[in-house]
Amino acid sequence: KRAFRKKARQFHPDRNPDNASAEAKFKQVQAAYDKIGTAQGRREYDQQQQMANMFGGGQGGMGGAGFEEMLGQMFGGGSRRGGQFSGMGGSPFGSQGRGRQPQQSQRPKGRDINVSIDITTKEAADGGTFSFTFKRLKPNPAGTMEAKSVTLQTQLKAGVTHGTIKRMKGQGNDHPQGDSGDVILTVRIDAGEGRFWDGDVLVQEVKTPYSTLALGGKVKVTLPSGKEGLLKVPPNTQVGDRRRMSKAGLGGGDLDLEFVLNDNEKLSKEQIKALEALRESGL
Numbered sequence: 606k607r608a609f610r611k612k613a614r615q616f617h618p619d620r621n622p623d624n625a626s627a628e629a630k631f632k633q634v635q636a637a638y639d640k641i642g643t644a645q646g647r648r649e650y651d652q653q654q655q656m657a658n659m660f661g662g663g664q665g666g667m668g669g670a671g672f673e674e675m676l677g678q679m680f681g682g683g684s685r686r687g688g689q690f691s692g693m694g695g696s697p698f699g700s701q702g703r704g705r706q707p708q709q710s711q712r713p714k715g716r717d718i719n720v721s722i723d724i725t726t727k728e729a730a731d732g733g734t735f736s737f738t739f740k741r742l743k744p745n746p747a748g749t750m751e752a753k754s755v756t757l758q759t760q761l762k763a764g765v766t767h768g769t770i771k772r773m774k775g776q777g778n779d780h781p782q783g784d785s786g787d788v789i790l791t792v793r794i795d796a797g798e799g800r801f802w803d804g805d806v807l808v809q810e811v812k813t814p815y816s817t818l819a820l821g822g823k824v825k826v827t828l829p830s831g832k833e834g835l836l837k838v839p840p841n842t843q844v845g846d847r848r849r850m851s852k853a854g855l856g857g858g859d860l861d862l863e864f865v866l867n868d869n870e871k872l873s874k875e876q877i878k879a880l881e882a883l884r885e886s887g888l
Contacts, residue, residue, distance in 0.1 A: 718741060726855055741776070768793075807858060811826055
């Protein structure tokens with residue numbers, strides 16, 4: 606109301622006799638107040654803003670500055686960003702000054718959709734065209750938004766790496782009053798049995814007997830490329846320790862070899878007795 610009274614006084618016909626421009630602005634102020642100056646009007650305005658927020662482009666509800674924001678847009682102000690209100694005299698030259706920057710209206714945009722696609726190591730090495738299906742919000746004949754299944758195709762180059770991200774513009778959720786969001790596609794490569802991803806580094810488990818972990822020795826390892834070799838195990842190696850092999854992973858990436866206890870071996874009577882003796886010795 607304070608903002609309304611201020612603008613109403615500024616453009617009131619009694620203060621601006623024979624001024625058609627001031628009279629027109631006074632009528633604009635009154636029309637704006639009629640729209641959101643009442644409790645019902647504010648509720649309707651907030652509902653519109655909340656609907657816009659659902660699809661990624663709204664500015665939030667009015668709070669205590671909805672009427673001031675509307676006046677600012679009508680008479681040369683800016684918009685609120687980051688909790689601060691700009692405009693309404695923000696420029697030292699006022700709304701008619703030479704230093705005023707032209708307003709840039711940004712269309713609201715639907716929310717982006719994160720999607721992942723799983724491929725095999727061979728598919729990653731060869732590249733090609735791949736399809737994936739996801740759900741996006743689209744308008745239906747009733748005028749509301751509805752989640753619908755969509756299938757898209759993407760081209761992946763040969764040698765694509767795990768964690769590669771592609772942005773597909775305009776393929777995300779639609780906005781009822783603006784542009785569509787994007788699809789953010791993440792490529793995931795199947796690590797294979799006994800392997801897993803730690804970020805963008807491939808980790809391969811190396812099953813090692815307890816005696817080799819404690820005393821040191823060598824274990825047989827088959828790399829992702831199929832190459833076999835013997836890996837040296839230092840004495841006092843702990844379960845979970847890793848050895849990094851540069852460019853030995855998928856697509857020429859690094860490979861971490863992680864030592865794990867070989868629990869698949871069936872212990873013989875002699876081995877059980879030896880372990881019992883170790884336990885009695887405090888080891």
